[in-house]
Amino acid sequence: MSNAMATVPASRTWQRHTVGQKLARTALWLLIAVAVALSVQSINVIWEFLWDAPEQMMDMGRRMWPPDLAYYPKTVHAALMETFHIATLGTIFSMVFALPLSILAAHNITPHKGLNLFAKTMLVSSRSVNSLVWALLFVAVFGPGPLAGAVAIACRSVGFVGKLLGEALEEVHFGAIEALKAAGASQTSQILYGYWPAVKPAFWSIMLLRWDINIRESSVLGLVGAGGLGMAMNAAIDTFEWDRVAVILLTIFAVVVIGEVVVTYFRRRLI
Amino acid sequence: MSGARLGPTARGKRSGIRPFHSSWQAKLLAIVVAAYAVYALGQLEFSAERFVKGLDNGARFLARMFPPSYRNGDQIVTGFVESMQIAVLATFFGVMLSLPIAVLGARNLMPAWATWPARLIVTLCRAFNPVIVAIVFIKAVGFGALAGVLALIVASVGFVGKLFMEAIEEISMKQIEAVRATGAPFLSVVTYGVLPQVIGRLVGFCTYQLDANLRNSTMVGIVGAGGIGAALFAGFQRFEYDFVLAILITIIAVVLLGEFASNYVKRIFHV
Incomplete structure (x- = not known):
């Protein structure tokens, strides 16, 4: 063990992750980005309904009050x-x-x-x-x-x-x-x-x-x-x-x- | 029992306390629970006759479920794709929103005027079941996947x-102190002092939440917020119980797969 350590050159730069770990992490981040992008793009949303939402919420609030x-x-x-x-x-x-x-x-x-x-x-x-x-x-x-x-x-x-x-x-x-x-x-x-x-x-x-x-x-x-x-x-x-x-x-x-x-x-x- | 009495505990002998002997409080609790169960069953109009009839129904029901039918396989696929989209988007935006809220609500980083509102928001989000939140959002943005996404973001x-707030409150303050001593602004304190200490647990929460959102997206579909739940509910209403069983089996398989995937993700980030 000590022999192996002694042979490490002094100029070696230490890194926290190996190349494989880095690749796995990058791939995961890419996967998350792609999943979110695909979902946003293809999900079935009627945008007119979304812009209408605050008005609808106010309407609901008015109907709920007073309980x-x-x-x-x-x-x-x-x-x-x-x-x-x-x-x-x-x-x-x-x-x-x-x-x-x-x-x-x-x-x-x-x-x-x-x-x-x-x-x-x-x-x-x-x-x-x-x-x-x-x-x-x-x-x-x-x-x-x-x-x-x-x-x-x-x-x-x-x-x-x-x-x-x-x-x-x-x-x-x-x-x-x-x-x-x-x-x-x-x-x-x-x-x-x-x-x-x-x-x-x-x-x-x-x-x-x-x-x-x-x-x-x-x-x-x-x-x-x-x-x-x-x-x-x-x-x-x-x-x-x-x-x-x-x-x-x-x-x-x-x-x-x-x-x-x-x-x-x-x-x-x-x- | 006799072994316990032969034991060398003189105190036990005198006061009648024997090891592993249940106290009268425990016995009373057991009796109260049993009595309550009988009373509550009466309240819920439970009778042996009804139970037997139910079993009879159940047998017929099971007979109609088998074998599972994948005739409408494309409906299952489209439903699941939508459920996945709902789960991915809800988890992504939910986590993005909870990060600042959690930092604001952590008592060891922020003064009381910031923690109280943040904690109130989190408590309100937790108080209502996703199904109830989904109903409110359906009123606001109409039927469909968007209501499901919004409801699950809240959850x-x-x-x-x-x-995450609790995780931040448990971190060691020494590293924060060290980063602050270099004159770092607040944002750098969070990125270099707080995040490295909690990132592992955050990954765990996120994978769990993705899993939970996938499961819950089947539930919000039942009230009309899109996803596989809509197909499931329709199957029930058309009495196509073999189709229902096919969906249920698929849900269990996907949830199991999700558990494997989340273990894999955790391994990548923990190494």
């Missing part, structure tokens, strides 16, 4: 409770299904390539289909209503919770598990007394995060008929009652803010 | 802006 506050106790409150139930039930369901899948996906608990791949494929499919698309599917299965929404939320959340929990399980320190194994603990005992205490804080924080996301997502599921605030909003938009839409938007904003406060409070207590 | 600013 029809009397509408809240009549319809919006019930829809809000429905949204809350959809999000919470969906989170609870997803927890039930994500636990076994995450155990199957973690290669240190399940040392079986086929099972790992199976669980990971299930989790990826769950994640790549949007909750709105899941809702479309389950509206076709269960009929319109909040039940389809809750199942859709659960199906979308399984992938998220399962992936993060599986990663947390894979990062569990080996020492505790080895100690349990040495004491003759069964697989179940290893999971209950070795893995679970190690991932417990991560688990609750993942569930809280997902609940927060689910509250936001379940407020739009109604647009495809899966119950909750979205259903009320869809009805109001279809009848051009923008003052009612404004009430619903304000409600969603309030819910999101409250959700964030609640989650922050619990996270501080739990972790 | 990107909310996500990349927040994470």
Whole structure:
């Protein structure tokens, strides 16, 4: 080693990247530029509509103001409770299904390539289909209503919770598990007394995060008929009652803010 | 259990605390969650009868989905090209907008009069689901891809802006100090002191956001903002469930490909 170093000529100029790395980076920048240029050129935009936009926004603002506050106790409150139930039930369901899948996906608990791949494929499919698309599917299965929404939320959340929990399980320190194994603990005992205490804080924080996301997502599921605030909003938009839409938007904003406060409070207590 | 009782912890014996024994709070929480699930299921008009009927429907639904039909393959291709354009443009302009906003909002670089407005913008962008933002933009600029691009730009600013702001706040101030000591103006401080420290994480956020925008562009299409989502929704409305399955499979494949591509990009920039 020291011999090789000594032979480097003193006049050598050091460079941070090799020629290959430079080429790869330049190619990437070019690729980004070309992708953006092509997209701008070929995307289907009606420019007259864009110039018209400020006027349209002003018009919408005028129609929204003042918000029809009397509408809240009549319809919006019930829809809000429905949204809350959809999000919470969906989170609870997803927890039930994500636990076994995450155990199957973690290669240190399940040392079986086929099972790992199976669980990971299930989790990826769950994640790549949007909750709105899941809702479309389950509206076709269960009929319109909040039940389809809750199942859709659960199906979308399984992938998220399962992936993060599986990663947390894979990062569990080996020492505790080895100690349990040495004491003759069964697989179940290893999971209950070795893995679970190690991932417990991560688990609750993942569930809280997902609940927060689910509250936001379940407020739009109604647009495809899966119950909750979205259903009320869809009805109001279809009848051009923008003052009612404004009430619903304000409600969603309030819910999101409250959700964030609640989650922050619990996270501080739990972790 | 008996093993735990035999343990040498005298304190545990006296107060009845055993290792791995769940506290009464934990048990109470579990009971409350279970009771809530039953109550909420009742609220959502869930019944065993309806569930069985749903399963029946689901079986018929699945039967109509298989085999996936690629008859209208050209529709899938045009839809996906538009979705990609939406995702590329939304990510590009979203990231371009979030860079200055994040620098303005970082508390370690800027005084309070600059951080508050920047943080407010980011919070507002995050508060509403992209679908709701898309509906507002459809009212402003009409149906089509432009509304989708604008809605996803807002979502990107909310996500990349927040994470990038947090990344800047975590940087080491020593390098900033060093650049400032040479008498560099603010812009040079950002380019030579801040950016080199966060560029790796920024690349990570951008690739993630491109991925997320591609997934979300299927969602905003459902409410009329262009892309593959429009074809998907049309398929549902015409009960062409085999076509729907073909689109879903394509979405999952593209998202998987995107994950590989983003890993590759990250490798190029991290080396």
